[in-house]
Amino acid sequence: MNQKAKDLVFHMSAEEFRRHGKEMVDWIADYYQKIESFPVMSRVKPGEIRASLPRHAPQHGEKFEAMLQDVEKLILPGITHWQSPNFFAFFPSNSSFPSILGDMLSSGFGVQGMLWATSPACTELETLVSDWLVEMLDLPQKFLSTSTGSGVIQDTASNSTLCALLAARERVTQYASNERGCDGRLVAYTSAQAHSSIEKAVGIAGIGRKNLRLIEVNEEFAMKPEALAAEIQRDRAAGRVPFFVCATVGTTSSNGMDPVRAIGEICEENKVWLHVDAAMCGTAALCPEFRWIHDGMKFADSYCFNPHKWMFTNFDCGCLFVADRNELIRTMSVLPEYLRNAATESGAVIDYRDWQVQLGRRFRSLKLWFVIRHYGVEGLQHHVRRHVELAQKFTSLVRADKDFELAAPAPLNLVCLRHRGGDEINQRILDCVNQSGKMLLTHTRLNGKLVLRMSIGQTNTELHHVERAWKCIQEAAANA
């Protein structure tokens, strides 16, 4: 065997990739076409998938056919089908074929965009698409890269919030956290209904979780601005340093909408960083009629929403916007010799490694670019409107049934409902519909009561899915 042949012997050739890649494309298309035939929630028991697989890595390579067979036989039963139109759990993590195509291309290029120089297109397309989104959501101009801010694609809202929190910490310690640790006096604020990632970020940043104040909400599960103002005053009086407020536009439990304007005025007065977490609901602002959710956004220092939730872009793709990019860069930047390069030194480029926790990064903007171009603004608007319409239809079905009540306002695409019979019956309904395999719901607690969450946002969810889900819930209630 000559050297060249020896080198290549274990690699898959480009010709084999063409064949297997096309088989994989067909497998994925088949999967979507038959996705409704699977129980939405996987029925496997803990340990079952693992037990079905070899305990040790193979010594010798295997054929692709064997792998694809195992996916079909062994992996598929362990999948909870997030892309099923009958998936109404959590928040959606919707996807679309254009997005999958963009993600394929990202995997194919295999570039690592830590610096502008390591693939200029990776950085510049991301900045461009972020600017597009500022216009598409009608966000303040300061979030444009052509202004003082810019957008950056993070993996998740957890990391967007962490970055915002760190920049806020840096601002209030006068850029001194490089020099010393946190001193235990800093205080952050969010609503009692905010996402767990805020508490996690406060813990990670060394602020101390007890220094996160969970502000009271009103009957619509929105933060009470007067309660926030009072807490800030109390903390100031006690010699503490309020530095960060996270307002939520669409809380996870119930889509509670914090009043950004009133909160923003308090933040401005107190010189506190305002971060707005619109992870799921931000997408609604594609449609002018829903832009009221962002009223007061001019007060925000940072803002995030996730196209990987409701904008047909597969996980992971979270957009963070900052009003002053230098504050973020100053917080995150470390420049070792081995990353120095002429483009960075020139100051004419963005190096996104300084905008995130990680150093390395995928070419994530490709999938977002594909999605926006495929659908166009009007296509995205259409499907977002359609989801809201379906949720409102579902709301009216719930309202018309005397056994059920709405547990919270349903301003957009999440409906919180509850059987009037109490927690136990609601738990039985939940278990029953989920075990049926026909749909998947999750729950929360509001005012101490168990509540069913009907979250509508999967790409292919249509009226008949929502109607069937309601029927399924009613039947479960009848038998509960």
Place this chain on the structure above:
Amino acid sequence: MNQKAKDLVFHMSAEEFRRHGKEMVDWIADYYQKIESFPVMSRVKPGEIRASLPRHAPQHGEKFEAMLQDVEKLILPGITHWQSPNFFAFFPSNSSFPSILGDMLSSGFGVQGMLWATSPACTELETLVSDWLVEMLDLPQKFLSTSTGSGVIQDTASNSTLCALLAARERVTQYASNERGCDGRLVAYTSAQAHSSIEKAVGIAGIGRKNLRLIEVNEEFAMKPEALAAEIQRDRAAGRVPFFVCATVGTTSSNGMDPVRAIGEICEENKVWLHVDAAMCGTAALCPEFRWIHDGMKFADSYCFNPHKWMFTNFDCGCLFVADRNELIRTMSVLPEYLRNAATESGAVIDYRDWQVQLGRRFRSLKLWFVIRHYGVEGLQHHVRRHVELAQKFTSLVRADKDFELAAPAPLNLVCLRHRGGDEINQRILDCVNQSGKMLLTHTRLNGKLVLRMSIGQTNTELHHVERAWKCIQEAAANA
């Protein structure tokens, strides 16, 4: 138009996806087959890519053909080709066709594996493959999920190190950082040659960057254990709290190998968390003859290496192993009502959201599983050995040229070299070879001197690429 047709009008159909998916597969295969025809480093100027693209998002959807054309015409010139066999810059971020296929499947499933229940296969395959890797690299048994520890797939070593640092912080504050902020007394240690991500993590965690001690290295750029011991003693005497040491197995600048055993003994004696960062070089331990790099690993509390660097698995895929999983979980866990579920309550399953900064996560183990199964252990060993062999061959070429010298030992696949003529000539060589488009090198500084880094690890790099690279460097030197 009936309702069903109205619903579907903007989506790409499964049949269209079959067609475009196959076009994309061919496009990717074509790209790899002609990758050597492109200049390795993109030649565009700052702003050029962006200026070539529309300033505003399209109102109406576009055809897939238009997008693919733009990729070819507008994006491709802005790519620095990490998957070119002539890419010798930074560390590799190598990929392979089996990995791309696994990533396609992950995009296709579109599941979000934050909880076991949200797709049991996503969690169980990850745990299984992590256990495989413990055996494949001959790591200590404590890192097995069947023991006290386990592996988890993170996006990057930056996040692996951050998670380890946070767990260490939690341990030394007796799990009290939930209750209060860091107090400025904690001290972390790493070598003066360690990766920038350590400093970044220390900053993020609120430890304060000045509380990171950069320990002196020896002439082989490895941490001096006696200097570490002395620093720890000094800090203890000053009332500070040493809590975290990061040893590097293969530093970024020069592949310096910190002596893990000697460092580990010091950590054990001082009850300090030992994290081992083997982001690039860990893969070498697939081969028994290179396992000396891990000597003393039994002292490690945590360990990370990135299959996305040298193990043919496309970015992002970083493996973190912890000796005591409860320490990590205790650090990261936040459990809101809306994530509660029967499987979690049973305690019988892993919920990987508690093992990372983010809440959401992709099905990353698929690509790793595909890679390991396609190559088998012997295939992976073969290609890792081959890369080391090529680097050793390159080393002998450098040694034979009286104008050049090795600037550091080259134990594995990174060769640091230097023209004897001084920094200026080395800079001119660097600029010249990179501008030629034939190859890409990056630099570092060792002992204050500019050094060229020849990093060999791209999947398809063969002997003739390395020989041509050396010729290219020699020619540049002759004209410098």
